[in-house]
Structure formats: structure tokens, C-alpha cells
Amino acid sequence: MSVLLHPTYFPSIATFAVIVQNEIIWEAFDNFQKQTYRNRCYICTDQGKHMMNIPIKHVGSNQGRQLYADVVLDQTTPWQKQHWRTLETAYRTSPYFEFYEDDIKPLYEKTEERLFTFNLRTIHTILGCLGIEKEFKSTSKYEIQPTNLNDARHLVDAKKPFEFSLPKYEQVFEERHGFIANLSVLDLLFNEGPNTVDYLMNQSLEFL
Numbered sequence: 001m002s003v004l005l006h007p008t009y010f011p012s013i014a015t016f017a018v019i020v021q022n023e024i025i026w027e028a029f030d031n032f033q034k035q036t037y038r039n040r041c042y043i044c045t046d047q048g049k050h051m052m053n054i055p056i057k058h059v060g061s062n063q064g065r066q067l068y069a070d071v072v073l074d075q076t077t078p079w080q081k082q083h084w085r086t087l088e089t090a091y092r093t094s095p096y097f098e099f100y101e102d103d104i105k106p107l108y109e110k111t112e113e114r115l116f117t118f119n120l121r122t123i124h125t126i127l128g129c130l131g132i133e134k135e136f137k138s139t140s141k142y143e144i145q146p147t148n149l150n151d152a153r154h155l156v157d158a159k160k161p162f163e164f165s166l167p168k169y170e171q172v173f174e175e176r177h178g179f180i181a182n183l184s185v186l187d188l189l190f191n192e193g194p195n196t197v198d199y200l201m202n203q204s205l206e207f208l
Helices: 013-021 079-091 098-106 115-130 185-201
Strands: 001-006 025-026 039-045 048-053 148-151
Touching: 001 013, 001 079, 013 079, 013 185, 025 039, 039 079, 039 148, 039 185, 098 115, 115 185, 148 185
Parallel strands: 001 025, 001 148
Antiparallel strands: 039 048
16 A cells, blocks of 8 residues: 655655655645654754754745645755755764765755755655665645555654654764664664665554
8 A cells, every 4th residue: 555645854764664665655735834844854963863954935824824835945044055064064974974975965055946846855865875766656635534545644743752663773973862763864874874775674664
């Protein structure tokens, strides 16, 4: 059965495990909501768990809600430069940062208009790094209770606690902060490199 997901900013490890193990349908007709992984991801820096947040242009209150697919990135601040600098600082000493940086860095050099499209680019970039080819479909309308789909749209919620047991892998600042589970897939990629594929494929997805 296909799984219904939101494309998010460099998805969490749990979400990316779902992506590599299943046929994915992207939710393209939902409303944008704040405090979700739609425009944020978490990495680990020398200060511990750190959120990287993408600024967006908010519509006026008189316009009501806006579709996630219509959300425009706010380029009035140099967020791309800041995010790349943060990734360099956090992962320069990781085993595989230099191996993948030429694939990741272009995402922060090209200006993208819409958040939805940019998030899809981050996902396709990671899949390319892993040597995985996948084709995706998108919804044509919004359904509260979709039929013939495994609904995993709840994974986009950054506020709701999510119980997902992940085996440990070595992290750059583990001695300082302990193992931090379910960060962005970037953390796994920079620390585990080619082992990332096996790690993701071997995760139990009982929460689905």
C-alpha cells in the first residue's frame, strides 16, 4: 500500500525510512501550518539539538489560510547562507561531510520561490546521494480520511512527541550531548555515509 506524506525540509530519519521503504504519495493540497517540519529540521551542533528554520512569507489575515504548495520563501534574510554555514560548522569534522558537500551545497546557492518545491529538492538530493531512484506521485485533492492509502501525514508535526526507537550510530558531538535520535537525515548521512541506506532499510515501521 502507498504511504501519504508531506514533503518536509531535509526530513527526519523516521520519515526518510518511510520514504525509502515505500511508494510515496505527496500531500499537495493541505493548508500550511506553523511549527511543523514543513519549514524546519533539526541537526546537532556543539550546543546540542539545533533547529534550522526556513522563513516564509505569511499571507494577511484577511486572506485566510494558504495552501502549503503556494507558500513562498522569504528571501529578505540570508537564511540559505546561514543554514549552510551552520551545517559546515556542525559537520565539518564528521566522516562524510566532505564526500557529500558538493551535492548539498547547491541547494543553498540557487534561489527557490516556493517551500514545497524546495523541500522536494532536498529529498531528491538525499536520494541521489544514496544512489536511490524513486518516482513519486502527488494528491489531486485534500481528503481528511484518504482511502487505499496509509496516512502518515502526522509525521509532519514537530510539536507532537513521536515514539520511534532508533538504533544508535556515532554522532559528532555524542560525547558531549549523548545520542540524539531522529534528527534530520543529514545527520545520519554525514555520520554514516554509504551505510545510511542499510540503516534506513532496516528500520521497523510499525508506527505505520
